[in-house]
Amino acid sequence: MEFKEEDNFFRQLTGANYRPIMIAGPCSAESEEQVMQTALALREQQVDIFRAGIWKPRSRPNTFEGIGLQGLQWLGRVKRELGMRVSTEVATARHVEEALKQEIDVLWIGARTTVNPFAVQEIADALQGAKVPVMVKNPVNPDLALWIGALERVYNAGITDVAAIHRGFSSYEKSKYRNVPFWQIPIELKSKFRSLPLIVDPSHIAGNRELLLPVAQKALDLGYDGIMLESHPDPANALSDPDQQVTPAGLAAILDKLQVRKTTYDDQELINRAEKLRLQIDEADQQILRALARRMELVEQIGHYKKQNNVQVLQISRWKEIFRSRPEWATELSMNPDFVAELYRLIHTESIRIQTRILNGDS
Numbered sequence: 131m132e133f134k135e136e137d138n139f140f141r142q143l144t145g146a147n148y149r150p151i152m153i154a155g156p157c158s159a160e161s162e163e164q165v166m167q168t169a170l171a172l173r174e175q176q177v178d179i180f181r182a183g184i185w186k187p188r189s190r191p192n193t194f195e196g197i198g199l200q201g202l203q204w205l206g207r208v209k210r211e212l213g214m215r216v217s218t219e220v221a222t223a224r225h226v227e228e229a230l231k232q233e234i235d236v237l238w239i240g241a242r243t244t245v246n247p248f249a250v251q252e253i254a255d256a257l258q259g260a261k262v263p264v265m266v267k268n269p270v271n272p273d274l275a276l277w278i279g280a281l282e283r284v285y286n287a288g289i290t291d292v293a294a295i296h297r298g299f300s301s302y303e304k305s306k307y308r309n310v311p312f313w314q315i316p317i318e319l320k321s322k323f324r325s326l327p328l329i330v331d332p333s334h335i336a337g338n339r340e341l342l343l344p345v346a347q348k349a350l351d352l353g354y355d356g357i358m359l360e361s362h363p364d365p366a367n368a369l370s371d372p373d374q375q376v377t378p379a380g381l382a383a384i385l386d387k388l389q390v391r392k393t394t395y396d397d398q399e400l401i402n403r404a405e406k407l408r409l410q411i412d413e414a415d416q417q418i419l420r421a422l423a424r425r426m427e428l429v430e431q432i433g434h435y436k437k438q439n440n441v442q443v444l445q446i447s448r449w450k451e452i453f454r455s456r457p458e459w460a461t462e463l464s465m466n467p468d469f470v471a472e473l474y475r476l477i478h479t480e481s482i483r484i485q486t487r488i489l490n491g492d493s
Contacts, residue, residue, distance in 0.1 A: 139291035140327035151356030155181035159201035171378035223256035238265035263291035293327040298335035308337020433488035
């Protein structure tokens with residue numbers, strides 16, 4: 131995929147003087163009055179795209195699954211009367227066809243659809259020949275290849291105005307988030323496709339109003355191109371996801387607190403100072419890698435010793451000792467113990483791999 135910044139729909143919204151794209155609206159379109167009331171309030175905040183779900187993929191039946199086709203007519207009214215761009219989620223070819231009939235400005239593919247290549251291809255086929263921007267949310271599970279594949283299917287259908295939406299990932303681990311951000315995954319996506327617009331969805335990452343601002347701010351600090359937030363005139367009585375929606379006034383308060391950072395240094399002295407620090411970081415990284423190489427040499431020696439004495443690779447007591455002591459050492463050095471624990475999980479996993487190879491006679 132090759133994205134041209136100069137004529138990309140989403141890049142045009144950021145403008146010459148970069149500013150984040152703002153997408154907002156209710157999780158679900160519930161009534162014509164609710165849609166118009168919310169849109170009118172958000173227009174005053176200069177929201178770029180008004181969003182509302184029409185078809186809602188729910189985990190279980192007998193819950194609110196969206197208002198359906200009449201919701202498209204309400205979005206059409208927002209577009210005609212308020213002059214706002216409108217967007218909704220599509221999950222089938224029929225959804226695409228109906229949305230295009232109503233001249234919906236922007237479509238998005240949800241996480242539950244992205245996870246299914248057959249469903250994405252069906253949507254891509256329906257998009258052939260259309261001139262509509264499409265946003266693709268990450269799949270429910272943390273699978274970068276699946277996310278890229280969905281983007282490629284849409285792009286290969288002739289849709290060059292494509293953006294990625296990061297809405298977090300499901301995880302069995304206990305977390306303060308509804309969907310864990312796993313920031314490294316969208317960062318890797320961005321590193322592969324530098325011109326691909328990347329939008330954050332703090333509502334689905336956070337799952338609650340209190341975390342919306344810090345999630346949105348972190349995304350902007352990482353260079354994201356836009357924010358999608360859910361806003362409802364009466365969140366407590368919303369028919370879907372009430373805890374993660376804010377009133378238009380609440381949204382205005384969040385936007386007022388957000389800080390947009392400069393994309394790069396604009397002073398030569400600062401550039402020189404940053405380059406000097408980067409050189410020092412490179413030197414520190416070389417020292418770290420030399421230390422890791424030495425550690426793995428010692429691991430190989432232990433592997434050969436275990437093989438000679440017919441001892442199994444995994445020693446639980448040693449595993450526990452490492453994950454007890456290393457975070458403690460990290461704390462003494464004013465480092466984040468959780469980061470160090472995660473680092474040593476990777477190191478110890480590699481150590482086990484090396485020793486297993488030796489025991490099996492592969493070296």
